[in-house]
Structures are given as C-alpha cells and as structure tokens.
Amino acid sequence: xxxxxxxxxxxxxxxxxxxxxxxxxxxxxxxxxxxxxxxxxxxxxxxxxxxxxxxxxxxxxxxxxxxxxxxxxxxxxxxxxxxxxxxxxxxxxxxxxxxxxxxxxxxxxxxxxxxxxxxxxxxxxxxxxxxxxxxxxxx
Amino acid sequence: xxxxxxxxxxxxxxxxxxxxxxxxxxxxxxxxxxxxxxxxxxxxxxxxxxxxxxxxxxxxxxxxxxxxxxxxxxxxxxxxxxxxxxxxxxxxxxxxxxxxxxxxxxxxxxxxxxxxxxxxxxxxxxxxxxxxxxxxxxx
Numbered sequence: 667x668x669x670x671x672x673x674x675x676x677x678x679x680x681x682x683x684x685x686x687x688x689x690x691x692x693x694x695x696x697x698x699x700x701x702x703x704x705x706x707x708x709x710x711x712x713x714x715x716x717x718x719x720x721x722x723x724x725x726x727x728x729x730x731x732x733x734x735x736x737x738x739x740x741x742x743x744x745x746x747x748x749x750x751x752x753x754x755x756x757x758x759x760x761x762x763x764x765x766x767x768x769x770x771x772x773x774x775x776x777x778x779x780x781x782x783x784x785x786x787x788x789x790x791x792x793x794x795x796x797x798x799x800x801x802x803x804x805x
Numbered sequence: 806x807x808x809x810x811x812x813x814x815x816x817x818x819x820x821x822x823x824x825x826x827x828x829x830x831x832x833x834x835x836x837x838x839x840x841x842x843x844x845x846x847x848x849x850x851x852x853x854x855x856x857x858x859x860x861x862x863x864x865x866x867x868x869x870x871x872x873x874x875x876x877x878x879x880x881x882x883x884x885x886x887x888x889x890x891x892x893x894x895x896x897x898x899x900x901x902x903x904x905x906x907x908x909x910x911x912x913x914x915x916x917x918x919x920x921x922x923x924x925x926x927x928x929x930x931x932x933x934x935x936x937x938x939x940x941x942x943x944x
C-alpha cells in the first residue's frame with residue numbers, strides 16, 4: 667500500500683479530475699490555444715501551489731507555536747523553465763510577504779529556515795531539480 | 806519576469822488560496838487532526854495531481870494526433886515517502902488505465918514513452934528525486 671494515492675480521471679476535451687483521499691477534487695485543463703477549454707489550472711502551476719501551501723502551512727504552524735502575531739501573509743512562487751524539453755523548473759523563488767512587529771522578524775526568519783531545512787517535503791523535492799531562493803518582504 | 810508565477814494567500818486557520826494567472830484558484834488545507842479544517846487538499850497530494858495531469862494531457866494529445874479511439878482513461882499516481890524529514894517522495898508509480906482496440910495498444914505505449922522521455926516536465930522533475938515506474942492496464 668502506497669503512502670499517498672491520487673486518482674485522476676479523464677473527463678473529456680483535455681480535462682482531468684483528480685480525486686484526493688481527503689474527499690476533495692480539482693480540475694486540471696489546458697488553455698484554449700493548446701486545445702483545452704481552460705476549465706482548471708495547468709499541471710505545472712499546481713507544483714508551485716503545492717510548494718507555497720507546504721511551506722505556508724509550516725510557517726503558520728511555527729509562528730503559532732512561537733506565539734507570533736502576524737497579518738497579511740502571502741507567498742509568491744516564481745519559476746523559470748528550462749529551454750530544453752521536457753521543460754522543468756530551473757530557478758524557483760519563494761517570496762514570503764508578512765506583517766509582524768519588528769521584534770518578531772527574527773522568529774519569521776527562523777520559521778522560514780526551519781521549513782526549508784527540516785519540515786517542507788515539497789521544498790526538499792524542488793531542491794533536487796531547481797535552484798531555490800527565499801526572500802521575506804515585511805509590510 | 807519569471808516564466809510562471811503563482812500567488813498564494815493565507816486565508817485563516819491553516820488554509821491557503823492559490824491564484825493562477827489563468828483565472829483559477831484552489832484552496833489548500835490540512836486535516837483537522839493537524840490543526841486545519843480540511844477545506845481543500847494537502848500540498849503533497851497536489852504534486853501527484855500535477856504529475857497525472859501533465860502526463861495525461863500528453864497522452865490525450867498524442868492519441869488524438871495518432872487518431873486512436875479510447876475510453877475509460879484514468880491515471881493512478883501512487884507514492885511512498887522517505888522515513889526521514891523533510892519527507893519526500895522516494896518511489897512513484899504512474900498507472901495508466903485505458904480501453905483501446907488491441908491493435909492500438911502499441912500506440913498507447915508509444916504515447917506513454919514519449920510523455921516520459923520528451924514532453925512531460927512534471928515527470929522529468931519527479932525523476933530527479935524519486936524512482937519512477939510506469940504501468941499500463943488495459944480494460
């Protein structure tokens with residue numbers, strides 16, 4: 667029995683529906699000019715969403731444990747693709763945007779480092795194929 | 806300017822909303838027993854969805870070009886995680902399930918190989934961190 671199983675079914679056109687064991691599903695599709703109908707996001711972008719969600723959940727969990735109050739938290743994931751096919755992500759930048767008291771900035775940096783080094787499996791997987799960089803922007 | 810940008814915002818609890826430049830969004834969350842509210846799938850499962858969607862779209866596109874009629878097409882992605890943290894996928898199996906005329910099975914195999922070797926960027930990224938295997942089950 668595998669640790670994680672996702673079942674994805676073709677639903678016509680270029681559309682697929684992924685069914686997760688937590689009861690959720692998502693639709694994946696291509697753009698109209700690639701023969702699809704844009705009824706859901708593209709697969710490669712989902713990878714960046716997985717990366718942001720993974721490290722984001724770590725950060726929230728760690729900041730809550732450290733009793734750091736924060737607001738306006740978002741994560742931009744920016745990636746460049748290889749010129750050669752199959753096109754993979756070669757450079758990936760994770761930009762954390764967050765508001766905290768200046769005295770808590772060190773704790774945010776600690777949380778970002780712990781996510782990167784210890785907790786975030788998606789980040790560790792990305793690290794095997796892309797040059798990763800991380801930035802924190804305080805607002 | 807990066808090739809791909811995904812913006813992900815924290816929306817309370819352990820929830821995040823990823824906004825894609827194609828106009829779509831998805832919710833990511835954790836399970837109740839991890840402090841979340843299970844309002845969306847987990848990040849790591851999204852990686853498997855991205856893999857299935859990527860290779861699935863290749864297969865559809867190639868079968869359409871080869872004028873192969875098919876039905877009941879689905880893709881199971883099964884993965885095992887490392888014991889050590891951060892936990893990454895170490896073994897990933899992609900199982901294609903499809904109905905075609907027996908005479909067209911060779912074309913399905915060709916499409917699967919072309920996706921793996923030439924087209925699917927997500928598969929190529931997975932290949933950098935996991936032992937990948939592929940199986941076709943005809944129904």
